[in-house]
Amino acid sequence: MQITSIGHAGFHIQTSAGSILCDPWVNPAYFSSWVPFPDNSELDWKALGDCxxxxxxxxxxxxxxxxxxxxxVNKDATVLLPDYPVPDLQGELEKLGFRKFVETTDSVKTTITGDKGSLDVMIIALRAPADGPIGDSGLVVSDGETTVFNMNDARPIDLDVISEAFGHVDVHLLQYSGAIWYPMVYDIPRKSKANFAAQKRQRGMDRARSYIEQVGATWVVPSAGPPMFLDEDLFALNDFGSGIDDGSHPVPGEVTSIFPDQETFLEQMTIHGTDDGERHRGLMMVSGSVADFTGSTLNEVSHPYPPEQVFGEHKRAYLERMKEKFAPVIAAQKATWAVDDGEPLLEPLKQLFEPIMAQSDLICDGIGYPVGLVLGDQTVVLDFPNRIVREPKEGEGKYRYGFRIAPELVRTVLRDDEPDWVNTIFLSTRFTTWRIGGYNEYLYTFFKCLTDERIAYADGWFAEAHDDSASINKDGWELQRRCPHLKADLSKFGVIEGEKLTCNLHGWQWDLPTGRCLTSRGHELRAKQLGS
Structure with a gap:
C-alpha cells in the first residue's frame, strides 16, 4: 500500500485494488483565513483526482x-459515503456531478469490489450535535495486507470495533491539533489568554496520545494539523514555537498559539513515551511525502524536500514566503464577499433565525438568555427565551454572550444561504467575542443548525434519553462510565486530578464531589467517593 500525504487531512491511498482520494483540500477556506500547511498548491491535482x-x-x-x-476530481469515482443522519454531504457532492455512492453503515466493515479487485472498508460516523448534524467520520481501509485508519478530525468513542473487524492497525493517520477559535478571539487579558491557549494546546495533544494507545498502530502519522494563517490580520495565530507580542514578534517562553505542528507532536510522542520505537513509531509526512508499506513494514518514505525546512527555526521565514505567495489569492477571495451597504440587518436575521428558534424549544431553553450580535454600528439581539430577534432594549446592558462580527461576513453567509455559522464565520477567527460564565454548547449547536432538517435532528438528539446507569471505579471514585457530554468511555478518556475529572475527548471537566460540570451549563455527572 502506498500512502501519499496531499496536505492537512488529505491522503491518496494506492492499492492493487484501486486508489482512494481522501479530503483533498487546497484552496483557502473560512473566509480566506485557513491555508493548508505546508503548502500543497504545487501538487498535481489532476493526477491525484484521477482516482x-x-x-x-x-x-x-x-x-x-x-x-x-x-x-x-474524476466524477466517475465511487464515493465512500459516511452514515449520516442528514443527507447534506451526499447532496453537495451530487451538485458537483458525483453520481456513484457506496452508502456505508456506521462502524460496519464493508467489502467494495471494483474492476481492479476488492477492499475492506469501515467508516466510523460521528453524529452528535457537537460534530454537527452534518457529521464527522474516520475511514479504515485494508487491502488484505496493510490496514490504515484515517482518523482525520473524528473523535470516536468506541475503537474496539476496529480491532474486532480488522485486527492490528498498521498505519494511523491522526489529528493532533484541533480546529477552534478559543481563546484567541475572547475579550480576556493577554496573560490569561496565553494560559488558556497553553492548556488547550496540551489537552489536544494528550487526547491524541490517548488515541495512539487505544488504536495500537505500528506507525502514527500526525495529520489534520494546523493551517497557515497568511492574512496580515491573522498571521500572529501561527505557531512559531514561542509567544507573540502585540507587534507580532516572538516572546520566548510564552506560547499563545493553540496550533502545534507536526514536529512538535512527534517530539511529544518521544517525551511521553508514546513513540517507543517498537509498538508505535511516529512518521513525519508533509504535502507530497510518499510512504510505501507492506503490512507493518515501512519499505520506503520519500519527501519532496527535507521536512525540517518548514519547521523550527525555519518556520517563520517559510510562512513569510507563503504570505507573499498567497496574498493575491486571498485578495481575490475577499473580493467575492458581500459588500456592507449599511442596510439594517435586523429583518434578514429575523427571517433566518426566528423559524429555527420556533422549532427548537430544548436548544433555546438550554441557551437560556439573550445573545448580542454587534455588527459594525448595528446591534441585533437573539432573544432565545422569547424566540425572537429584536433590537436592544434601553438599559439592557452587556449580554452574557456576545459576538462582534464585521457586517460583510454576515451579509455573505446570508447571501449564500449558509446553514452553519460555526464552520464559516467562527472558524475564520475574524470576529471577537465575550461571555459571562461557562461555554454554552446549545448556542453553538444552534449556529450549526440553520435548516429545518438540522435543527430537528439536533433538538431530538438532546431530548433523547442516554443510558448512564453503568459505573466504573477510578482513582478512588465511583462514577458513571459514559461522559455526560458525548458519551465517551471515562475508563479510557477520564483523568482525575484531586477532586476534578477531565474527559480528554473534548477537554470537558467536572467537580467530582458535586457532579457539577465546570465547562458548560448542565451535563451533571454522577459520582461519589469510594468509602464515603
Whole structure:
C-alpha cells in the first residue's frame, strides 16, 4: 500500500485494488483565513483526482473543497459515503456531478469490489450535535495486507470495533491539533489568554496520545494539523514555537498559539513515551511525502524536500514566503464577499433565525438568555427565551454572550444561504467575542443548525434519553462510565486530578464531589467517593 500525504487531512491511498482520494483540500477556506500547511498548491491535482474512490470525511471546508472537487476530481469515482443522519454531504457532492455512492453503515466493515479487485472498508460516523448534524467520520481501509485508519478530525468513542473487524492497525493517520477559535478571539487579558491557549494546546495533544494507545498502530502519522494563517490580520495565530507580542514578534517562553505542528507532536510522542520505537513509531509526512508499506513494514518514505525546512527555526521565514505567495489569492477571495451597504440587518436575521428558534424549544431553553450580535454600528439581539430577534432594549446592558462580527461576513453567509455559522464565520477567527460564565454548547449547536432538517435532528438528539446507569471505579471514585457530554468511555478518556475529572475527548471537566460540570451549563455527572 502506498500512502501519499496531499496536505492537512488529505491522503491518496494506492492499492492493487484501486486508489482512494481522501479530503483533498487546497484552496483557502473560512473566509480566506485557513491555508493548508505546508503548502500543497504545487501538487498535481489532476493526477491525484484521477482516482477510483473518493472519501470526504465531512463538510467542513478544510475537508470539503468545492472548487478542487469540481475542477480536478474524476466524477466517475465511487464515493465512500459516511452514515449520516442528514443527507447534506451526499447532496453537495451530487451538485458537483458525483453520481456513484457506496452508502456505508456506521462502524460496519464493508467489502467494495471494483474492476481492479476488492477492499475492506469501515467508516466510523460521528453524529452528535457537537460534530454537527452534518457529521464527522474516520475511514479504515485494508487491502488484505496493510490496514490504515484515517482518523482525520473524528473523535470516536468506541475503537474496539476496529480491532474486532480488522485486527492490528498498521498505519494511523491522526489529528493532533484541533480546529477552534478559543481563546484567541475572547475579550480576556493577554496573560490569561496565553494560559488558556497553553492548556488547550496540551489537552489536544494528550487526547491524541490517548488515541495512539487505544488504536495500537505500528506507525502514527500526525495529520489534520494546523493551517497557515497568511492574512496580515491573522498571521500572529501561527505557531512559531514561542509567544507573540502585540507587534507580532516572538516572546520566548510564552506560547499563545493553540496550533502545534507536526514536529512538535512527534517530539511529544518521544517525551511521553508514546513513540517507543517498537509498538508505535511516529512518521513525519508533509504535502507530497510518499510512504510505501507492506503490512507493518515501512519499505520506503520519500519527501519532496527535507521536512525540517518548514519547521523550527525555519518556520517563520517559510510562512513569510507563503504570505507573499498567497496574498493575491486571498485578495481575490475577499473580493467575492458581500459588500456592507449599511442596510439594517435586523429583518434578514429575523427571517433566518426566528423559524429555527420556533422549532427548537430544548436548544433555546438550554441557551437560556439573550445573545448580542454587534455588527459594525448595528446591534441585533437573539432573544432565545422569547424566540425572537429584536433590537436592544434601553438599559439592557452587556449580554452574557456576545459576538462582534464585521457586517460583510454576515451579509455573505446570508447571501449564500449558509446553514452553519460555526464552520464559516467562527472558524475564520475574524470576529471577537465575550461571555459571562461557562461555554454554552446549545448556542453553538444552534449556529450549526440553520435548516429545518438540522435543527430537528439536533433538538431530538438532546431530548433523547442516554443510558448512564453503568459505573466504573477510578482513582478512588465511583462514577458513571459514559461522559455526560458525548458519551465517551471515562475508563479510557477520564483523568482525575484531586477532586476534578477531565474527559480528554473534548477537554470537558467536572467537580467530582458535586457532579457539577465546570465547562458548560448542565451535563451533571454522577459520582461519589469510594468509602464515603
Amino acid at each position: 477510483d474512490y473518493l472519501y470526504v470525511s465531512h463538510l467542513h471546508r478544510d475537508h470539503f473543497d468545492e472548487q478542487n472537487l469540481r475542477d480536478n
